[in-house]
Amino acid sequence: MRVLRSLIIGVMSLFAGMIFGLIGYMIGGAPEGADNWQNWQYLTCYIIPFGTMIGGAAWAWKTGEEYSIVSGDLE
Known part of the structure; x- marks a missing residue:
């Protein structure tokens, strides 16, 4: 989820750029x-x-810690 969030925000930032x-x-x-x-x-x-x-x-990746999957979440 964190990677997808970073990609989406990165593409949206491209339009602003x-x-x-x-x-x-x-x-x-x-x-x-x-x-x-x-x-x-x-x-x-x-x-x-x-x-x-x-x-x-990069900003989305840095601020997206709550969306990352920790190994303990999978159990």
Whole structure:
């Protein structure tokens, strides 16, 4: 249950990270056209969304102790 909770919250955090990345992309200037790729866009398009996903999953794992299965629970 703890793993599933972490995965679900991580995926939900990805959507929030995509919104934050889009806001950062717009603030950064949002160049038009596919041939105008710049190195700063790695931050807004990849690092922010996947960073929030990893951070959300890590937070869910850390706070999900009550959902973990202890070996004594199975008996």
